[in-house]
Amino acid sequence: MPEAAPPRALSDHQRHIAPHVFVYVFAAVPALALVAAVPLAWGWGLSLLDAGMAVGLYVVSMLGVTVGFHRLFTHRAFTANRGLRIGLAVAGSLAVQGPVRHWVADHRRHHAYADKEGDPHSPWRYGTSPRALVRGFWHAHMGWLFDRDMTDQRRFTPDLLADRDMSAVHRAFTALTVLSLFGPAVVGGLVTMSWWGAFTAFFWAGLVRVALTHHVAWSTNSICHLVGERPWTSRDRSTNVWLLAIPSMGESWHNLHHADPTSARHGVGRGEIDISAGVIRLFEKLGWARDVRWPTPARLEKLAVKA
Numbered sequence: 001m002p003e004a005a006p007p008r009a010l011s012d013h014q015r016h017i018a019p020h021v022f023v024y025v026f027a028a029v030p031a032l033a034l035v036a037a038v039p040l041a042w043g044w045g046l047s048l049l050d051a052g053m054a055v056g057l058y059v060v061s062m063l064g065v066t067v068g069f070h071r072l073f074t075h076r077a078f079t080a081n082r083g084l085r086i087g088l089a090v091a092g093s094l095a096v097q098g099p100v101r102h103w104v105a106d107h108r109r110h111h112a113y114a115d116k117e118g119d120p121h122s123p124w125r126y127g128t129s130p131r132a133l134v135r136g137f138w139h140a141h142m143g144w145l146f147d148r149d150m151t152d153q154r155r156f157t158p159d160l161l162a163d164r165d166m167s168a169v170h171r172a173f174t175a176l177t178v179l180s181l182f183g184p185a186v187v188g189g190l191v192t193m194s195w196w197g198a199f200t201a202f203f204w205a206g207l208v209r210v211a212l213t214h215h216v217a218w219s220t221n222s223i224c225h226l227v228g229e230r231p232w233t234s235r236d237r238s239t240n241v242w243l244l245a246i247p248s249m250g251e252s253w254h255n256l257h258h259a260d261p262t263s264a265r266h267g268v269g270r271g272e273i274d275i276s277a278g279v280i281r282l283f284e285k286l287g288w289a290r291d292v293r294w295p296t297p298a299r300l301e302k303l304a305v306k307a
């Protein structure tokens, strides 16, 4: 089926209500409902152990994706020693967003064609009417995963194909997925010596935690190309969304990221918290990361949208 050609020139000041409503209904409300369920379940269906494992795995797997899959493997914003490379590839795989080479290939294609034909997940794919944008939001958020054509790895990830460590982690994806989902259940069951303890750990630290990381990561593809601020010059429709800065570990400063993809820091403005950049700084101090591409004032000056 031929796709409608995506728009190339569109006023940034155009506002559409429908996609905004859709964002709240399908992305924000379920997440908030989940958070609201925490006090309700506390004590009988959610233990301190479950919450601790959920938060711990969320942070580790999310940083594996943001620092590892994204800033290191996709964009080479820094160089890491072998142990750190393998550790980040394993941590990112625990987020269950696909094996490392698939993730990197899709994301490099996203940058190559951002919001144009060929982008695997642009919310602008179907046009600019409110109806087309609602459909586009769904496609960019998660629909693309169900009806996508696989990105050619030989074209987009020759470096990772030649890397034996990455190939080993790539092949271990199914095993790491099982570990990520069911590992917490084993721990919960053994600590409480009960099936109920295994179940609640599986529910919160397995299912709910993976679902949250999925929605936050997908929001970068959907919300951060649809609504938000655009203070930086980029050839696409990427935006900065402050609300997602902390859960996304700094990835929602997505407009700066498209303006300067190889920068190790995405949140560069005053008060723009970027946890991933802080972690890269820590790795640099420990001597595990080097050649870090920190943004310079001169470069930012060039990228800023002139009034």
Ligand SMILES: [Zn+2]
Residues within 6 Å of the ligand: 110, 114, 220, 221, 225, 238, 254, 258
């Ligand atoms: Zn993007």
Ligand SMILES: [Zn+2]
Residues within 6 Å of the ligand: 070, 074, 075, 107, 111, 257, 261
């Ligand atoms: Zn990127």
